[in-house]
Amino acid sequence: MAPTVEISHLTFTYPGIDGRPPPGAPPLIEDVCFSLDAGQRCLLLGSNGAGKTTILKILGGKHMVDPSMVRVLGRSAFHDTALTSSGDLSYLGGEWRRDVAFAGYQVNIQMDISAEKMIFGIAGVDPKRRDELIKAGHVSSEEQVGTWNLKSQILDIDLTWRMHKASDGQRRRVQICMGLLKSFKVLLLDEITVDLDVLARSNLLSYLKKECEERGATIIYATHIFDGLDDWPTHIVYIAHGKLQLAVPLEKVKEMSQLSLMRTVESWLRKERNEDRRRRKERKEKGLPEFDKVVEGSRVIGDPAKNADRVINNGWAAGRLTSTIAGEENFVFSSNSVLRQ
Numbered sequence: 001m002a003p004t005v006e007i008s009h010l011t012f013t014y015p016g017i018d019g020r021p022p023p024g025a026p027p028l029i030e031d032v033c034f035s036l037d038a039g040q041r042c043l044l045l046g047s048n049g050a051g052k053t054t055i056l057k058i059l060g061g062k063h064m065v066d067p068s069m070v071r072v073l074g075r076s077a078f079h080d081t082a083l084t085s086s087g088d089l090s091y092l093g094g095e096w097r098r099d100v101a102f103a104g105y106q107v108n109i110q111m112d113i114s115a116e117k118m119i120f121g122i123a124g125v126d127p128k129r130r131d132e133l134i135k136a137g138h139v140s141s142e143e144q145v146g147t148w149n150l151k152s153q154i155l156d157i158d159l160t161w162r163m164h165k166a167s168d169g170q171r172r173r174v175q176i177c178m179g180l181l182k183s184f185k186v187l188l189l190d191e192i193t194v195d196l197d198v199l200a201r202s203n204l205l206s207y208l209k210k211e212c213e214e215r216g217a218t219i220i221y222a223t224h225i226f227d228g229l230d231d232w233p234t235h236i237v238y239i240a241h242g243k244l245q246l247a248v249p250l251e252k253v254k255e256m257s258q259l260s261l262m263r264t265v266e267s268w269l270r271k272e273r274n275e276d277r278r279r280r281k282e283r284k285e286k287g288l289p290e291f292d293k294v295v296e297g298s299r300v301i302g303d304p305a306k307n308a309d310r311v312i313n314n315g316w317a318a319g320r321l322t323s324t325i326a327g328e329e330n331f332v333f334s335s336n337s338v339l340r341q
């Protein structure tokens with residue numbers, strides 16, 4: 001069976017305001033290759049600024065790259081918007097403070113609107129699935145699995161929450177719920193558990209694992225929080241400075257290190273930092289600037305529309321730079337009714 005996610009020699013540079021990479025700018029993501037199959041859960045790891053979010057956004061169709069570099073379910077998310085609008089591909093970003101797509105408009109997730117309107121506003125959802133995500137029903141002893149329960153209590157959302165008065169964690173739960181409402185085939189998570197309490201995070205991780213095992217979903221999760229993750233992923237991908245360092249099954253990592261996943265990753269990042277320091281020291285000794293020159297991306301060169309050599313990677317997808325909430329085109333409310341909340 002074909003991989004559900006295929007990244008092949010992915011190279012990317014953020015564009016300047018003329019829509020193309022500034023001349024001389026080194027690629028931010030360089031020659032990254034890895035693929036995942038249905039049912040696999042991958043942790044995308046790396047230090048701050050390594051390029052994890054950029055890769056997830058490219059996979060989620062928020063930045064344009066050559067379609068041969070990135071395929072999700074055999075398609076290019078940037079060029080084939082049905083991939084996200086159908087809910088087959090769901091992207092959940094870390095910044096809930098941004099707007100979410102609602103009724104085809106960008107609506108602030110902090111506006112005065114109830115959790116119910118947000119969640120029930122998404123059409124074409126299996127009501128059973130929605131209930132399972134929302135409800136905190138009674139947990140019987142048979143349903144109880146270890147310290148958590150798979151049948152209920154996933155996001156424990158009170159539908160009467162008003163988004164403008166909700167806590168960060170409550171708002172986050174609603175955002176996550178909206179992103180999971182449709183039966184995604186591929187889910188991209190860019191650290192979305194920061195505001196969740198321990199129980200909510202644990203329930204969510206268990207639910208996501210179940211989604212992969214039972215439905216064959218594929219998940220890529222970028223995170224710095226390792227609590228409860230030791231046995232969660234099937235695969236580990238480690239990125240440093242936009243380059244792939246490692247893409248292996250979890251067992252391979254366990255063979256490589258006797259330490260916990262967190263301690264193992266900590267040792268990788270420490271090694272990376274020490275190497276960076278050594279390189280900077282060497283550059284300094286040679287009289288070179290310690291850090292690479294930052295290439296300014298704001299230079300406009302001629303009329304990009306008239307430029308025959310315009311490169312395909314323009315990185316800008318108007319209106320698609322926010323979290324993709326599955327089925328955004330299916331909201332049943334008009335923009336007016338949203339404004340009247």
Ligand SMILES: Nc1ncnc2c1ncn2[C@@H]1O[C@H](COP(=O)(O)OP(=O)(O)OP(=O)(O)O)[C@@H](O)[C@H]1O
Pocket residue numbers: 014015028046047048049050051052053054055
């Ligand atoms: N829109 C943008 N334009 C130009 N450069 C950007 C843009 N967004 C991010 N970058 C740069 O790309 C690099 C990688 O950023 P990215 O957000 O992908 O890293 P990350 O691995 O997700 O980091 P973190 O763990 O801190 O979230 C950083 O150096 C960042 O400054």
